[in-house]
């Protein structure tokens with residue numbers, strides 16, 4: 001396989017990671033490139049300059065870099081949310097014929113919670129909710145309306161610290177302004193703005209994206225499916241949907257099941273059309289329609305290398321440019337679908353809510369027509385069972401059914417020690433880490449120590465490939481967690497969705513506070529988060545909003561800027577004073593598990609429930 005413009009082979013991400021050494025100054029120490037007097041490489045070790053040309057210190061540079069990364073992560077989640085709300089508004093106006101308001105009960109609940117209308121007509125109600133949500137992006141003053149979903153103690157703390165986000169876009173823009181050359185130059189002040197921006201993601205954009213998609217496509221309930229490259233079918237037209245926006249894939253999944261498509265596929269010698277997910281688009285259609293998952297982020301190129309993928313659709317976020325070079329070596333058609341994202345070498349077929357049905361039909365035809373162009377097919381046989389579909393609603397239901405379901409039962413199990421606590425394991429898979437293997441080691445250790453684990457994103461898919469997302473995985477759980485899981489018929493590791501669905505974990509934590517018995521703030525809960533194989537800026541935004549919400553978060557791989565002492569003292573300790581939570585860094589998954597367990601036990605002791 002010739003790589004365009006070079007000699008040599010096209011090699012997937014794992015090989016490229018081996019070939020490219022990460023820049024040590026960009027990782028642990030401080031590299032600033034926000035102005036043309038630099039870039040400045042600044043170290044505290046005495047090996048080079050101790051401050052930049054402008055006099056910026058390593059801790060200012062590290063905080064500035066982190067704040068910028070958080071802003072980018074928040075922008076990604078929130079711009080995704082905006083796209084979903086715009087489609088939602090089009091549905092409410094009747095101008096998006098491929099979509100409907102699927103969960104009207106959730107729509108009414110949301111409207112009641114947000115105090116925005118009691119209209120009987122769901123379309124009218126949806127217009128009001130849509131208007132409120134769109135207003136959250138452009139709000140200039142006051143408080144994000146959705147911040148009111150946080151427990152009162154947390155909201156008071158944010159008010160005291162000036163951390164309540166004003167508007168989603170405003171916080172992102174202000175973070176970019178403050179990190180421009182010569183503006184905010186005090187590490188802690190920058191970190192607080194990073195937190196306010198991240199909170200606009202966690203309690204703003206991400207909550208909006210999750211809520212609106214639930215109303216449009218259905219609130220997830222537990223379903224079984226399968227994960228790994230073995231879900232690709234040698235005798236079918238295979239379409240892989242990859243990225244983060246489930247709008248077009250929702251229509252595609254529905255149309256693919258149509259008899260017309262099966263007949264068309266048969267006419268070219270295939271048994272039918274098979275859709276498989278990749279990354280967070282996978283998580284979305286898996287949760288709602290049990291569509292199988294080809295795999296997580298790291299395996300996107302490998303799906304094409306099976307030779308069995310007729311069409312790969314990509315939208316936004318976590319899509320490797322390397323896909324184009326790999327697809328060029330096979331018959332796979334790579335198609336970009338978001339107005340925001342194109343890749344040289346890929347065809348562009350743009351999604352629009354008004355024409356989604358026609359676009360989906362055109363793409364299905366293109367995939368089917370491509371089936372006869374297949375050459376050698378080599379699909380690894382493995383595919384692992386998983387159970388998915390857990391969110392605050394379905395977990396409440398699992399905890400006692402429609403009428404008796406309550407987070408009180410979860411709290412009681414924590415108080416009596418059957419479950420020691422809860423850990424969120426989220427984020428990406430990263431070739432710099434153990435390539436998906438850290439998740440298995442970490443999560444097995446947590447589960448063996450009676451910690452209930454909630455997973456999202458590619459971390460969830462890595463755990464699924466490890467066989468951890470089935471009720472039978474409770475066999476390896478500690479005796480308390482095992483008994484609870486067996487009684488409820490749930491896995492010890494609950495799949496809660498895509499990366500924006502980390503908002504579901506936040507909402508569940510808020511439910512735990514409301515249910516009583518575990519303190520009055522999120523920072524009282526025996527709960528921790530971690531992203532052992534993070535790679536994207538979104539993971540830092542998620543981590544910072546959990547910390548700003550009072551839940552400590554462990555990071556693997558590396559912690560950007562951690563060699564700057566004052567900055568490190570703030571992020572690993574100082575923030576606790578203000579937020580009741582801080583970051584911790586631990587690249588070894590076993591040691592990360594031990595740190596999470598120690599944190600949970602410390603919280604239990606503080607609550608007086610150490611037994």
Ligand code: SF4
Nearest residue numbers: 032035038040052054
């Ligand atoms: Fe260097 Fe300061 Fe410019 Fe950063 S802002 S590149 S530290 S001169």
Ligand code: FE2
Nearest residue numbers: 280457498499
């Ligand atoms: Fe994701």
